[in-house]
Amino acid sequence: MIGNLPFVVCMILVALGLWTLIAKRNLVKLVIGMSLVTSGVNLFLVSLGYVRGGIPPIYTYAPAAAPMVLPTPQALTLTSIVIGVATTALMLAFVVVIYRHKGTLDVRKIRDLRG
Amino acid sequence: MTVVVRTITRVLLPISLVFGGYVIMHGHLTPGGGFQGGAVAASGLALVLVAFGVERLAGKKGLLSVLESLGGVAFAALGFLGLGVTFFANVLAGSGGLFGHPVPYGPNPGDLNTAGTLPLMNWAVGFKVLAGLGAVVLLFGLFGGEK
Amino acid sequence: MSVHAPILAIAVPLLGGFAAPLLARIHRKVRDLWVLLVVFFSGACVGYVAAHILSSGIWVYVLGARNPQETLAPGGFPIRIMLTVDAMSAFMGLIAGFLALVAFPFALKYIPEEEGKTLALTLSLLLLAGILGLAYTGDLFNFFVFLEVTSIAACGIIGFRTWISRAPEAAFKTMVLFSLSGLFFLLASAFLYGEYGALNLAYLSAQIKGTLVDKLALALFLAGLIMKVAAAPVHFWAPDAYGEAPAAKTLLLVVNTQVSLYGLWRVLFTLYGGALSAGVGWLVTSLGLLTMVVAAFMALVQVDLGRLVAYGAVSQIGYMMLGVGVGLVTLAGRPDYGFVAMKGGIFHMLNDALTVGLLFLCVGAVEWTKGTRDLRELGGLGHGLPGVALCFLLASLALAGIPPLNGFASKILIYEGSFRLSPILAAVAVLASILLLAVFARAFHGAFLGPRAEVKEGLPWVFLLSMGALAVGILVLGLVPGFFVEELVAPAAKALWHGRALYLAAVLGG
Secondary structure (H helix, E strand, O other), X not given: OHHHHHHHHHHHHHHHHHHHHHHOOEHHHHHHHHXXXXXXXXXXXXXXXXXXXXXXXXXXXXOOXXXXXXXXXXXXXXXXXXXXXXXXXXXXXXXXXXXXXXXXXXXXXXXXXXX | OOHHHHHHHHHHHHHHHHHHHHHHHOXXXXXXXXXXXXXXXXXXXXXXXHHHOHHHOHHHXXXXXXXXXXXXXXXXXXXXXXXXXXXXXXXXXXXXXXXXEOOOOOOXXXXXXXXXXXXXXXXXXXXXXXXXXXXXXXXXXXXXXXX | OHHHHHHHHHHHHHHHXXXXXHHHHHOHHHHHHHHXXXXXXXXXXXXXXXXXXXXXXXXXXXXXXXXXXXOOEOOOEOOOOEEEEOHHHHHHHHHHHHXXXXXXXXXXXXXXXXXXXXXXXXXXXXXXXXXXXXXXXXXXXXXXXXHHHHHHXXXXXXXXXXXXXHHHHHHHXXXXXXXXXXXXXXXXXXXXXXXXXXXXXXXXXXXXXXXXXXXXXXXXXXXXXXXXXXXXXXXXXXXXXXXXXXXXXXXXXXXXXXXXXXXXXXXXXXXXXXXXXXXXXXXXXXXXXXXXXXXXXXXXXXXXXXXXXXXXXXXXXXXXXXXXXXXXXXXXXXXXHHHHXXXXXXXXXXXXXXXXXXXXXXXXXXXXHHOOOEOOOOOOHHXXXXXXXXXXXXXXXXXXXXXXXXXXXXXXXXXXXXXXXXXXXXXXXXHHHHHHHHHHHHHHHHHHOOOOOOOXXXXXXXXXXXXXXHHHHHHHHHHOHHHHHHHHHHHHHHHHHOOHHHHHHHHHHX
């Protein structure tokens, strides 16, 4: 059970991010909530690759042959981080444009598209 | 920004660009690679933006756009280079030419001249990320304020 | 060179998208010509791939290997990213290729130069590359990457006109939803990777046993993909998104939604094939019914023509989900009527793309001429724009399922299959069709009939060419549906219904 602790922490992060998306009214806080969910999923991916007593999976100046941590989840997480950066940049750009039009960041007041 | 910040920025900008280039260049040997090195170098650009204001960099928008497109085209073209075998095939690895040394087996000191098209792709991605993140930060500075 | 056709169909739009800003600096006409060349080349590759698969079977292409068929590393484990194109993937690729060929010439004329045409074209080419990547890939993480590529490109296109306040609002909502759906998909893939140690669809499909972690991953897959597909109750991004994007680009957004629906079928039929319970099928079917009814009712009260057509598009997704959902429910016993319903659902993807595409092009033409889409201000356009009015009428009748048009051909298959499972399903589907007929009759009357309104200039011939191509497609598919169902749709449906063993053998057996 204690071995599952990293995964439980990541799921708590994801749940906190989802709660932020549901409960907060400020547009920038919604972007922050999105970023929390992304961070939780990325942490989960990285922690999948753990090998007990492992060293980083790099052959350059590696210490004597020891078990190496799995490198594939690290590549997957890197891709996900890059996608998260692009997504956050795009969402913030739209927040800036909405603010210039409406003068407010409150989600409940930006309701041009209704019904 | 004050004189202290500007002086430190003048010292730190070349350091951050060179460190970013180092991380990009050694992507196949140590942790790093295209995206990470490009992000480090873009942080130098963000520092210039904060210290000197947006007007100093506003004229460079066109250059950033061209650099970004060149990076993307170079990455896709390197994939097309392998079309004799399959797409994205590493045709330069082990061939003895540019980046063509054979990769040693097991823990080793790390030979920069290995891994074929990987360092070239790292440079393409590094330039694209530097230009892209730099353009994002610059455009937020130019257009993000009050109207 | 033709052995590389699947990857060329994806990589050439990618290269074209990156190169378009560079070519725009030389001259604008060079950029336009380049975009047209790229789209034609990609369409030709898609057609070649489809023709090859319908004659010779599944095509596997491994990226970066010593030859394109080398799927397994020494040790019997697939480690490289591969494209696994079977009949269903080829079908989705054909839809994407045909609609891109129609949409891009329309868009080249529709988007004015001063509104950032280069950016719109770049984003659209990246969206096309992402859609074809989603259709052709055989690897779960690659699917996630292309899912996010299409999300970012699509939201860029939706929020494109930043000078009106509605477009960035629609784009923000859509971006939050797309991003969340991509993250749920990634979480599900991470569960499966942690359990089995592989990301290849065929390898995972051979290993899946139905443990608790598998069921959690299935729930996350369903959550993520149902959000992306605009099924009720999470459909609210689609009317905003389809309404605010420039008209020609909405065709690509519609294809994006359909390819996400294809992704759902791929996960449910091929990845989880043997380990599904009938409850999942009932969930998909009931969400399909809910989507049909909710979207049809919401379309009744719209005054904006673009949003009205968008709600019509959302309700058609309900039909696709109903058809294939019936197949999912009966997957254990595989009776004949399940296969008929699946053929109907898959055929409806093609018909819906053509019909809704033609409707959006007509809305675009109306907006080009009058500058507004509000039904309270339009009227009497049928005199000045006879071609557009005729196309709108044709597409409305096709959407509502009136014979002898293509909507009827696929809907009769869906009604027939779902009636044998439960008569209530077919009854609700028919009622929704009738409701949509009323909605579009009102829209046609409001926009095109009435006293003559002045039309300031004639339409460019490119508009009429694109609309005519789609109208010809609707008529042909309606008058001779049997040929297309036997040649294109039945192999695709069979690839999902029976074809899991063939899929696994093509990747693992070789």
